Amino acid sequence: MALLDLIKQRKSVRDFRDAPVERDKIMMCLEAARQAPSASNSQPWRFIVVDDKELKDRLCDAAFGGLYFINSFCKTAPVMVAVISEKSKFLTRIGGMFRGTKYYLIDIGAACEHFVLEAEDLGLGTCWIGWFNEGGVKSVLNIPRDKKIDILIALGYYDREKLGPEHGREPLDTITSFNSY
Template sequence: MELKDAIRNRRSIRKYLDEDISYEDILEILSLGILAPIAGNISHYYFIIVKDPEKISKISELAGQDFIKDANTLIVIISDDNKLKSLYGGKGQIYAIQDTAAIAENILLSATDKNIGTCWIGSFDEENIKNLLEIPKDKNIHIIISMGYPNEKPKESIRPNLYDIIFFEKWGNKVYKPQFYPLFKNIKNITDYFKRVFEKI
């Protein structure tokens, strides 16, 4: 699958087939996940692969999301935020969130490439999940990703028209200036042109 197809096909999947995802596929997905950009090139993140149905069911309860219990695998993304805070102060917390989010997106796209459905879970009882998985108190759970082979046709993704959210050179400016974009200098009505292009994406 080409990258652009994986991006277009990725959806949040909440219904899964009763089929096992191999550790080989999971490890390949995680190996691509950690190629995401991270602040200062500092390794501060960890993963827990959860396949035990009892633990998955308990995490489903602690997240208040019933669909999670039917997932074959959960990936719990953990960060030692203090590693970044010691270098970047208060910004370290923000960088930890950004880093794990970038890693998570790589995981979602890599799973999509293998026709594995995923859902990004950001709301959960962190302290009780830490206790369940014996995660040290000084570590933070940022994201949980549920995984399974899809058993549903995903809904269409609703996104704004790209033209409506792009400005040129400064906030609010919709005026195209050919000197900045010479490729389009011979096009008379650039606004209509961009609208047509964006509608095709």
């Protein structure tokens, strides 16, 4: 499939099929993420894949209780990925402070988008999850308290007919211009 068609086909999936995801497919998604560009090639990421059902259920209970219940649909996902934001290289961090830019977040975004597009290409659905109980995730996965988890990814097979309503996009001419603001 042409890349632009794949990009257009990817939609957030919030209802997954009760089917396991093959480890080799998960590895391909991780490999796609690994190839993402990053500021100064810092690669400030670490992926913790949770595909053990009992652990994944405990993770979802800890991540999506109380205030975060809106993302409880993740309980239907056979795989959850916790993306740990590691530190960029020292000079990149200094440069980021100088510029007021969180380069590591841009890097994480690129890696995660690579991950989800590879998943789509393999027939798998994903949903980026930014609203979750971070402390709960850390305690279930034994992640040190000083680490930062900015994003989770839900992953699994899905039925195209069960996708929710389309989330439209702003037209190109309202978000772009050539040669001047």
